[in-house]
Amino acid sequence: MSKIMKIDPQKPVDLSAQIAQAIRDAIVSGQLIVDERLPSEAELADQFQVSRPTVREALKRLAAQSLIRTQRGATGGAFVNRLSFEDAYSQQITTSTLLLSMNAVDFDTACEARYALERACAPLSAQRRTADQLATMRAEIFRQEQPGLTDEAFCASDVAFHRALVDGAGNPVLSYQLAGAVEAMQPLMNMITFTARSREEIISLHSRIVDALQEREPDIVDETLVKLENYTRKLAQDVADRRKKAV
Amino acid sequence: MSKIMKIDPQKPVDLSAQIAQAIRDAIVSGQLIVDERLPSEAELADQFQVSRPTVREALKRLAAQSLIRTQRGATGGAFVNRLSFEDAYSQQITTSTLLLSMNAVDFDTACEARYALERACAPLSAQRRTADQLATMRAEIFRQEQPGLTDEAFCASDVAFHRALVDGAGNPVLSYQLAGAVEAMQPLMNMITFTARSREEIISLHSRIVDALQEREPDIVDETLVKLENYTRKLAQDVADRRKKAV
DNA sequence: AGACTTTTAAATGTCAGACAAATAAAAATT
DNA sequence: AATTTTTATTTGTCTGACATTTAAAAGTCT
Structure with a gap:
């Protein structure tokens, strides 16, 4: 392999991290292309003048970022992985979730960002939504109406509803x-x-959204999302208030 | 450590990947909290009944996702890392860049998403922008006006301009x-x-945006972003057309 | 007693060497 | 020609050892 990748053993950075960074840079810069095979672990160890376990640790770093995939066998090795939308999606969710919880991001900040971005989809979603997506949204509304649904399941259904809304933008x-x-x-x-009452209100707003999408009325989608945001914020505020009172 | 984490050696998934997943799940679920110290590598090897190098590989996977950081020394070990906005930001950029290039996402799709999302910031940015952010945007406009600036530098300045615009939303x-x-x-x-002419047009639109932000006129920001999007798309289309002609 | 230096202990980082498991390709067999 | 077996190569995992780092503990000096 003629790709130029270098590490500096004098640097106060772990060798495995340096090797991973060098390979990542080669991938990001286009020097290593999708599905291209990297040299074997033994060859990489030679090239970087380190031990094989150190190379393995570097490769694990890259695998954790979905940049490579490895395969055993005669024609095995490490290959540059095509980062799929699915992988990226999943990473995005984990990162975002941790970011919010670890940094104690408050409800209002998160809610504001979410609805601002979601409303950005409204025009495209009104234009491009498919019958399948509408059906998904209606199925989620139906689920939300079911008696005995736990709050957790209600939230999960809410997420599914909004995902279908966003996917309706076809981008x-x-x-x-x-x-x-x-x-x-x-x-x-x-x-x-x-409460039963708050679910009813949310479901009502969801219904209005899906109807507006069906009728291709982005303005109504948008203003209903605003209403939904305000209502959700109020619910969260009620929780916070009740907590204060309980202390 | 009383955290329940399990792996199944019968599974067709690498042991190091399973261990990493178990620890990640414990972090995401809140069982392991920020700054908490994990057991030593030797202890983890005992607990999971694997060798220490296998634990190390698992920990490298977690480190690559910024979920843990490691430290040598008597009181060293692996600690649950607080995922910072900076780390997340950086990951987001790498992931997004690779996603677009590896999946051959076309210019129009990327452009559409970008401007839809950016326009979602307009109202908040108009409301909350600071003098510093305005100054940053004006500095970038000044940079863009400089003769002899490479296209690459022009693009980088464009990015910096838009980042300041987004940061103006204060979220x-x-x-x-x-x-x-x-x-x-x-x-x-x-x-x-x-070309000189296209730069002039972009700079003019940038100026209009920053002026509108200063005057807190979100509608003008919005419609100018639409103009910018259309103009950018046209430039890209011209490139594509020229490429077709050259073949 | 306080400040400074040295030693200690415990952790991660790296290495060498060996074997196991998986896999495609090549060779052998039917 | 189709099927089975063998081969070669790679990654995956392990054992064992040593190096480096680091904070804390212990020792020394003023």
């Missing part, structure tokens, strides 16, 4: 970008206890 | 979410050759 980049925004809020939403 | 979750959208397009934008 995979948008769907990916919004994956975190919508799903990261689930833990925060799980703090809310949804 | 860190929004800034994080949009990091990918704005920066991932840089490689795509780098394909465009900006």
Whole structure:
């Protein structure tokens, strides 16, 4: 392999991290292309003048970022992985969720971002939504109406509803970008206890959204999302208030 | 450590990947909290009944996802890492960039998503922008006006301009979410050759945006972003047309 | 007693060497 | 020609050892 990748053993950075960074740089820069095979672990160890276990550790770093996949066998090895929308989606959700919880992001901040971004989809979703997506949204509304549904399941259904709404925009980049925004809020939403009355209100707003999408009326989608945001914020505020009172 | 984490050696998944997943699940679920120390490598090897190198590989997977950080020494070990906005930002940019390039996402799709999301920031940015952010945007406009600036530098300045615009919304979750959208397009934008005339037009639109932000006029920000999107798309289309002609 | 230096112990980082498991391709067999 | 077996190569995992780092403990000096 003629790709130029270097590490500096004098640097106060672990060798495995340096090797991983060098390979990542080669991937990001296009020097290593999708499905291309990397040299074997033994060859990489030679090239970087380190031991094989150190190379393995570097490769595990890359695998954890979905940048490579490995395969055993005669024609095995490490290959540059095509980062799929699915992988990216999943990473996005985990990252967003941790980001919010670890940094104690408050409900209002998260809610504001989520609805701002979701409303950005409204025009495209009104234009491009498919019958399947409408059906998904209606199925989720139906689920939300079921008696005895736990709050957790209600929240999960809410997420599914909004995902279908976002997917209606027919832009995979948008769907990916919004994956975190919508799903990261689930833990925060799980703090809310949804009374029969609040569920009814949310379901009513969901229905209005799906109707407006069907009729291709983005303005109504947008203003209903605003209403939904305000209502959700109020519910969260009620929870916070009740907590203050209980202390 | 009383945290329940299990792996199944019969599963066709690498042991190190399973161990990493078990620890990640414990972090995501809140069982392991920020700054908490994990057991030593030797202890983990005991607990999971694997060798220490296998534990190390698992820990490298987690480190690559910024979920843990390790430290040598008597009181060293692996600690649950607080995922910072900076880390998340950086990951987001890398992921988004690779996603677009590896999946051959076309310019229009990426552009559409980016501007839809950016326009979602307009009302908040108009409301909350600071003098610093305005100054940053004006500095970037000044840079863009400089003669002899390479196209690459022009694109980088464009990114910096739009980042300041997004940061003006004063919502860190929004800034994080949009990091990918704005920066991932840089490689795509780098394909465009900006003539003096096109730069002039872009700079003019940038100026109008920053003026509208200063005057807190979100509608003008919005419609100018639409113009910018259309103009950018046209430039990219011109490049594509020229490529077709050259074949 | 306080400040400074040295030693200690415990952890991660790296290495060498060996064997196991998986896998496709080549060779042998039917 | 189709099927089975063998081969070669790779990754996956292990054992064992040593190096480096680091904070804390112990020792020394003023």
